[in-house]
Amino acid sequence: MGRHSCCVKQKLRKGLWSPEEDEKLFNYITRFGVGCWSSVPKLAGLQRCGKSCRLRWINYLRPDLKRGMFSQQEEDLIISLHEVLGNRWAQIAAQLPGRTDNEIKNFWNSCLKKKLLKQGIDPNTHKPLTEAHVKEEKKITETTPMQTPLSQGLSVPLTFPSSQGSTLLIDSSYYDGGLTEASREIFLNKPALDPLSYYDFPMGAAQSGFNLPMSQCQTSLKASDQSPFGPNSSYGFLTMPSLTNSDHGNVSVTEFSDNNSASKISSLFMNEQVKESSSNSSNMSTIYPGGGCHISGMIENAGFSWEGDNKFDPLFQFQVNATKSEDFKISPWEEGQLQTHNSIDFTSFPLTSLSEDLTGENFDVFQHI
DNA sequence: AATGGGTCCAACCGCCACATG
């Protein structure tokens, strides 16, 4: 009980993870998967406790992580789920593919709480704050069906798999007192999504070397079934880690150019893909109009590279199956690139332009839902 | 330019549940 044995061992590093540590952990997990977290640090050559490694993987290194700002839809969903689940961040996170419990928790504490308070809503009870509000609410409920301020204007349908495997659909009427005990139970009893299930590793890989087709990754992504937006939605795991930032309207342009590890991870994936595609032109990476990026190639012995200080590797060329559509708007500059090159050299790609064009109204994945 | 306060978030801590011997 209490403190994990791994944590009391001497000489274990704490604090922020260095790129080198990230690299070691990422390389290890992508090659061998996770059998036992407590043995991971030793096998990966890290001076960390297993718990720390697990957390780092789940919250930061997982390839399916969606980074960047929360969309309005996600925000609404979190508020709605919080009303039902309370501070059960893991269960809330299970309804938001690519988001971690930690991320949602932080977002709640730093942003949503204040937002609700500003609106006069108690973030704990999701009820109006002041007595005056309560009285006013009573008056309203006496004359009209119960409707909390939160439910007003909220129109996010919630879907989640029930324990029987079917899918319940909850619309805003659910907030109007329409939630049955049974429905609530399903929410409360629903197991939190295991982050590792996002990434099924062949356990034999330890012997044979990691050689997992990305398409296999996709088909084994259980979480996609749990996506509130449906299993075939481009929202989720068909997306590249960092490119999915484009799913959100207000993503920062620094997403591609800052020094954080996540963007480095994405460049890693891209680098690997490019190296692969450079030797096999049949491997195509497709940026979908909906914001997804489908890797049809293979990740073989995925390496980890911080090369270029998070700039795209000079070798990095992306074979783009440029399927233009009305929804997929590109800048004239990019259009020129597409017209003149079958493959785009991302080293000369203006990152801010890419980011900007991938974001906002032009590229809101929710438009496709 | 220096500094102090506020904000954000990655990571840690402590607890619980469960598996195993």
Next chain:
DNA sequence: TCATGTGGCGGTTGGACCCAT
């Protein structure tokens, strides 16, 4: 049944960053 190890979760915190003064 008990002790121990481990995974998982929610709460908390330290420090980096931002901004106003």
